[in-house]
Structure formats: C-alpha cells, structure tokens
Amino acid sequence: DAGITQSPRYKITETGRQVTLMCHQTWSHSYMFWYRQDLGHGLRLIYYSAAADITDKGEVPDGYVVSRSKTENFPLTLESATRSQTSVYFCASTPGVSWGNEKLFFGSGTQLSVL
Amino acid sequence: KQEVTQIPAALSVPEGENLVLNCSFTDSAIYNLQWFRQDPGKGLTSLLLIQSSQREQTSGRLNASLDKSSGRSTLYIAASQPGDSATYLCAYFSGNTPLVFGKGTRLSVIA
Numbered sequence: 001d002a003g004i005t006q007s008p009r010y011k012i013t014e015t016g017r018q019v020t021l022m023c024h025q026t027w028s029h030s031y032m033f034w035y036r037q038d039l040g041h042g043l044r045l046i047y048y049s050a051a052a053d054i055t056d057k058g059e060v061p062d063g064y065v066v067s068r069s070k071t072e073n074f075p076l077t078l079e080s081a082t083r084s085q086t087s088v089y090f091c092a093s094t095p096g097v098s099w100g101n102e103k104l105f106f107g108s109g110t111q112l113s114v115l
Numbered sequence: 116k117q118e119v120t121q122i123p124a125a126l127s128v129p130e131g132e133n134l135v136l137n138c139s140f141t142d143s144a145i146y147n148l149q150w151f152r153q154d155p156g157k158g159l160t161s162l163l164l165i166q167s168s169q170r171e172q173t174s175g176r177l178n179a180s181l182d183k184s185s186g187r188s189t190l191y192i193a194a195s196q197p198g199d200s201a202t203y204l205c206a207y208f209s210g211n212t213p214l215v216f217g218k219g220t221r222l223s224v225i226a
Contacts, residue, residue, distance in 0.1 A: 033213055042218035043159075043204070058213070090158055101147055101166055104206075104214060106158035 003027075006091050006107035014115050019078045021110045023091030030096030032074040033104070034058075034066065036087040043090070049074055050096065081114045088112070117142050119205060119217035127223040132195050136220045138188040138205035148207045150179050150190050153219065159204065163190070195224045 004025040013019050023032065034046040035058075045058030047066040055066050063085060065077045074093075078085055091107040120139045128134050138148070147166045151159040163172045163179040165188070171180040178191040188205055202221045206214040 031213075035216075040218075043206075043216040045213055048213050092159075101164070103149065103161035103164050104151075104159075105161070108158045109156075 004091060004093055004105055004107045006089075006110050008110060009108065010111050010113075012113045012115065013081050015081055015083060017081050019081050019112065021076045021078075021089055021091075021112070023074045023076070023107060025072055025074075025091075025093045025105075027093065027095070027105075028071055029093035029105075030071070031094045032068065033092040033094075034064075034074070034076045035090045035092065036060065036085075037090060037109075038087050046076065046089075078112075081112075083114050086112060086114045117209065117212070117215045119207065119215055121203075121205060121217035121220050123220060124218070125221040125223075127225060128195055130195060130197060130224055130226050132224075134192050134195055134222075136190040136192070136203050136205075136222070138190070138217055140186050140188075140205075140207050140215070142207065142209045142215075143183060143186060145183060145207045145209050148179075148181050148188050148205060149214065150177075150188075151204045151206065153202045153204060155201075162203075192222075195222075197224050197226045200224050 007022045033048040035043045044060050049055045049068045089110045094102045118141045149164045150162045153159045165172045165181040176193040181188045202219040204219040206216040
C-alpha cells in the first residue's frame with residue numbers, strides 16, 4: 001500500500017540499549033520528520049530531512065541520531081536509550097515542492113517503552 | 116519562543132451541537148496553519164490547511180478560519196457526531212522551522 005509506514009508498532013527495551021525506529025514512505029516526498037509525543041508536552045520535533053543526505057536538528061535532538069541515504073527511508077536511532085525517551089514516536093512527510101503550503105502526512109506511530 | 120495554545124484542553128458536547136475549537140499563536144509571520152485530527156493510538160490526519168493569504172477553508176462540516184493579525188484560528192464543527200470524537204491539533208509554519216504544534220483539544224461528542 002502507498003503511504004508512510006513505521007515499524008515496529010510497539011517496542012520495549014532497556015536503558016543503555018541502542019534502538020532503531022524505521023520509517024518508510026512510498027510517495028517520494030522530499031521532506032521527512034520525526035516527532036515525539038508526550039503528555040503535557042504535545043508534539044515535539046526531533047529531526048527533519050529536506051532530501052537524501054540532508055538532515056537538521058529540531059527542538060529535542062539530544063540522544064537521537066538520524067540518517068537518510070535513500071529518499072524513502074528515514075530511520076531514527078536512540079544511541080543509548082534512557083527512560084526519558086519513553087514516548088510515542090511519529091514519522092511524517094510532505095512533498096516539499098512548495099514547502100509550507102502542503103499538508104503533512106503522518107505514520108501510525110511507534111510506542112517505545114524504555115525500562 | 117514560538118508557541119501555540121489551544122483552549123479548551125478538553126470539551127464534551129451532546130450530539131448535534133455546533134462547536135468551536137480555538138488556537139492562538141505568537142508568530143505573526145506565518146505561512147500557513149493546519150488543523151489535524153488524532154484518534155486514540157493513531158497518527159495525525161491533516162483536515163484543513165489555510166494559507167496566509169486565505170481567511171478560511173471548508174471541508175464538509177468543518178470550517179477553519181485564520182486571523183493573522185490577532186494570532187488566532189478557529190475550527191468550527193457543524194452538527195457534531197459521535198464519530199467526531201478525537202483530539203484536534205493546530206499547527207503553523209512560519210518559514211524558518213517545521214510545523215509548531217499546539218497540545219490539542221480532546222473532543223467528546225455524546226450520543
């Protein structure tokens with residue numbers, strides 16, 4: 001199916017472990033984003049990417065690493081997971097032809113628990 | 116700091132009622148504002164996007180307005196239905212950074 005998919009849907013890990021969350025989109029959108037959603041904080045931007053091999057920090061990038069070797073994939077890695085990184089993570093994309101006047105499309109999210 | 120405020124945080128209404136959700140923002144130089152819907156355990160779905168040159172957008176029973184000078188947007192839902200129960204978030208784009216989101220209004224429509 002076309003669209004934006006995230007995997008895994010749920011993940012439980014332990015503090016100190018490395019975790020990678022996957023995001024794949026089939027639209028060839030230029031821009032991709034990672035957000036985390038927490039009660040009391042709403043949605044906060046972690047990283048975003050304007051194209052393959054171009055990434056930039058968002059509001060809360062510490063402890064996270066991203067890469068974008070292909071346009072369709074934008075994985076998010078927690079290098080050494082901490083309890084404060086327990087959250088729901090959303091990937092999103094937008095065409096980028098006229099960035100700012102295009103809707104943002106979201107994946108279904110990954111619920112991550114760090115024990 | 117760029118901020119988006121949504122009031123109320125939660126709202127419960129009887130079916131059939133018309134309602135208004137409010138969104139206020141601090142940045143006057145916005146390019147656009149979007150309203151999203153989020154169902155429990157799901158991602159966000161964009162409902163309406165209002166460009167800075169527009170005053171409102173309509174889709175079915177939904178109407179969103181934008182007043183840049185006052186830093187406000189409203190989402191009007193006509194003849195509410197239980198299926199409208201969800202969290203509604205607004206977000207704006209100012210050209211410098213990706214979308215800035217509000218924390219949302221959780222709407223419950225009671226049959």
